[in-house]
Amino acid sequence: MSQELAVQPRIPISAEREQIELPASSRVPAKILLSVPVAIILALIVHWFSAKNEPENETRLYNLFLGEMFGASLLIAYLQRFSAGLREWMKETCPIIGVAILFLAILEIITAGLRWMPLLPMPYFPSPAGVLQSMINDRELLFDSTWHSLALLLGGYTLGVTIGLITGICIGWFPLARYWGMPVLKVVGPIPATAWIPLAMIVSPSAMFSAIGLIALAVWFPVTMLTASGISNTRASYLDVARTLGASRSYLIFRVAIPAAMPNIFLGLFMGLGASFLTLIVAETIGVKSGLGWYVTWAQGWAEYGKVYAALVIMAAFFSSIMSVLFKVRDHVLVWQKGVIKW
Amino acid sequence: MVALNSAQSAAEGSTLRVDGVSKAFRGADGVSTRTFALDNVSLSVAAGELISIVGPSGCGKSTLLRLIAGLDSPNSGELRVGSEVITAPNAERGLVFQDPNLFPWLTVRRNIEIGLVARGLLREKRHEVDEFMRLVGLEAFANAFPHHLSGGMAQRVALARALINHPKLLLLDEPLGALDAFTRMRMQDEVLRLWRARQTTMVLVTHDIDEAIYMSDRIVIMSPRPGRIERVIVVELDRPRHRNSPEFLNLRGEILELLHFAGAATA
Structure with a gap:
């Protein structure tokens, strides 16, 4: 009895895990998985172009903010492989977060990027970076x-x-x-x-x-x-x-x-x-x-x-x-x- | 067996006397017109007896039951349970409606406990809750909420809820009316089983003549506008009764004749 058990080949746990295929329905589709990181990259690009004539420290803080968001989104995209609850949550909320970040980017284009054509007069409509800066300062x-x-x-x-x-x-x-x-x-x-x-x-x-x-x-x-x-x-x-x-x-x-x-x-x-x-x-x-x-x-x-x-x-x-x-x-x-x- | 244990004394039922009771309601159209739901109704029910009340709608069956329960009071006449005059609702007179009326915010178990909680007896009689849940076969659904139950299950909970107070008189207002035919027949046997085990006096209001014959010792036939007792028929068939026996069918024909539903509409 005990011999039989001992003879059984041991499958390394990691190898075993790789063999388990997640059912298709429970996997998070790639476009949802990547929606947040991609949105953040777009926002960073927008920020890079539009922030040339903005104060230095605002730019740095906003970069830091987006960078941290980016890191967090990648971390969650990795962690979701181990948690079904997290997968469900991602399917539910990732599109919303992605669109919210794109909205920030659009806001930045309107407020800071197009400053040369006074779409929105300056003191009344600061860019998202400016708002973030005020929030931290005060x-x-x-x-x-x-x-x-x-x-x-x-x-x-x-x-x-x-x-x-x-x-x-x-x-x-x-x-x-x-x-x-x-x-x-x-x-x-x-x-x-x-x-x-x-x-x-x-x-x-x-x-x-x-x-x-x-x-x-x-x-x-x-x-x-x-x-x-x-x-x-x-x-x-x-x-x-x-x-x-x-x-x-x-x-x-x-x-x-x-x-x-x-x-x-x-x-x-x-x-x-x-x-x-x-x-x-x-x-x-x-x-x-x-x-x-x-x-x-x-x-x-x-x-x-x-x-x-x-x-x-x-x-x-x-x-x-x-x-x-x-x-x-x-x-x-x-x-x-x-x-x-x-x- | 369970039922016998909790019944303790052999006879839990008590007599019921309805003496010249009349009940009038204001007409829907005006203040002056009054319609007599019940007109000088007298009836007496022996302890442990099961009687049915049948009749077309509007004959005051449910009104009579509400008066016996004490939920309404008569305009004239008197109702007594044992020697007590009925003036208000009382835990000794249980009432089961056609709609189970379970409290949707309570689980099955808590619904059955209502009577004990209301009378402050939950602590000493908690064990009976399990007994009654077993009695109606719902122990597996103790923690379910009412909307998860089927109609028959909900009605069984309503029965258990009424029975936990050990009522001396159980009033049943078309309790099986909303169930499908098969569930209804099974529930009829179940009610009969409870009745035999507990010797409760039961008054059953029903639309279903077969149900009345199958279940009751006597059948009270009422006529509408004003609500009156037309006739009281003693059912002398041996129990358990056979729904297809010639005597059963004869009696059925007789009652249909009385209610003018025998056939070939003359109007």
């Missing part, structure tokens, strides 16, 4: 602003969601709350939160408080509206079933109506989040002396448009990350909906 202030924005946003959003859920559940469940609450909601709710700024400035002890209040107000309306409609549209038969199974009123509210309303509640949370971004930026622009909204106005005041765009880029990353956190929470809470509806 990183401390940008980081600080992002931090302040995050604190303000989370404070206001949490407050608005908490109050919105409570009022929404009350209006949705109790007829008396509905009778008196609905008119208030319908009349006061549609006023954009930013329209209250004059009042907020008078009433509130500090700009910080008024900003949190305004964001909370902006979030409160959609959350209340959708929670209330979700709760009041709970299928009557679910409630009947629960009652014949011995459910108390608190069971009916917390274990039937609220879970049944969850899809609606999340709609409200998403709408509220959008409203909170808008209100945050406006509030920072007007009263608060910190945050990304303030930064944009401040940079514009100094005509540093590179910084304005840098702040916009960070805002995009910042807001979309927060949005995707909410998506993740939704996916977790509403996992039972998977297969019922298309997300």
